[in-house]
Amino acid sequence: VTEYDHAIVDDNYNSEDYEIKNKQHECIIKLPNSINGNTFFIENCDYCDIYLFDYSAQVTIVNCNYSNIIIGPCQSSVYFRQCNNSKFIIACQQLRTRECENIDLMLYSTTRPTIESTINLKLACYKLSYHVLQSQFESANLSVYNNPWYNIYNFSKDNSDNIIEYLPYETDIWYFMNKEKLKDQNIEFYHDIEKNNVTNSSSNCIPLTT
Numbered sequence: 001v002t003e004y005d006h007a008i009v010d011d012n013y014n015s016e017d018y019e020i021k022n023k024q025h026e027c028i029i030k031l032p033n034s035i036n037g038n039t040f041f042i043e044n045c046d047y048c049d050i051y052l053f054d055y056s057a058q059v060t061i062v063n064c065n066y067s068n069i070i071i072g073p074c075q076s077s078v079y080f081r082q083c084n085n086s087k088f089i090i091a092c093q094q095l096r097t098r099e100c101e102n103i104d105l106m107l108y109s110t111t112r113p114t115i116e117s118t119i120n121l122k123l124a125c126y127k128l129s130y131h132v133l134q135s136q137f138e139s140a141n142l143s144v145y146n147n148p149w150y151n152i153y154n155f156s157k158d159n160s161d162n163i164i165e166y167l168p169y170e171t172d173i174w175y176f177m178n179k180e181k182l183k184d185q186n187i188e189f190y191h192d193i194e195k196n197n198v199t200n201s202s203s204n205c206i207p208l209t210t
Contacts, residue, residue: 013038023048027181030054031189032132037075037139049178053189055136059092068177070128073140087176089128091206093142097121104167106176107149108206110142115164116155124167125149129196129205130189137205144206169208173197 019041020028027049035054042050042061051070052059059071061080067087071078074092081098091108101119108126115121126149137144152164167175173193183190196205 019043020045020050023050027051027178027185029182029185029189031186032136035072040071042069049181051177051182053130055140070177073133073136073142075140075142089126089173089176091126091128091137091140091142093140104176106167106171106173108142108144108147109149110146112148112151112153114153114155118156120163120165121152122165122167123149123152124171125208126206127197127208128173128193130192131196133196134205147206147209150209 018035018038021041021043023045025047028051030052032054035052035056037055037057039058040052040056042059043063045064046066048064048067050067052072053070055073055075056071057074058076059074059078061069061078061083063082064080064086065084069086070089072091074090076092077094077096078090078092079096080100083100083103085102087104089106093109094111095107095109095113097103097114097118098116099118100121103118103120104122106124106126106128107113126147134144150166179190182193
């Protein structure tokens with residue numbers, strides 16, 4: 001049993017526990033049972049690694065650049081805007097982007113992803129796995145079998161400049177994450193992910209689709 005198998009009991013809700021703002025060159029990790037279905041906000045972070053390995057109600061990401069960001073199962077929407085040159089792994093009920101450029105995204109979404117004024121978006125099917133992920137999907141009321149990640153709805157009035165590409169099937173999760181920083185911050189969770197990082201669709205928590 002590891003420390004993140006036990007729920008964190010906090011009788012005094014503090015909104016600062018559920019936000020990351022104005023960071024540069026930092027690695028910040030939220031382990032399972034540290035968010036527990038609350039709303040989370042990320043803003044003004046550059047050259048950061050931000051990994052939320054827990055389920056949430058809703059996540060908003062604003063003005064984050066040159067960063068690697070992981071969002072664990074989110075019960076409703078993940079919305080990011082004015083983000084550039086960054087990589088994301090996201091699992092959510094609904095994804096929305098606006099005014100973003102040069103984004104690589106490994107995605108699970110139960111509804112069609114919606115983009116607006118988003119340029120150079122590269123997509124891959126969700127592959128991340130760790131030992132409590134499936135139970136987090138259940139806590140967020142997400143079905144692992146419903147993932148139209150590839151079926152983009154482009155809300156832009158003029159989408160002639162919007163470029164959407166699909167990353168190669170064999171793209172690994174470590175393309176989206178900094179392995180060494182995760183290892184330095186939490187070696188136990190690093191080994192959890194390393195052990196569960198599989199490319200075989202029959203073994204993955206989320207069925208792989210192309």
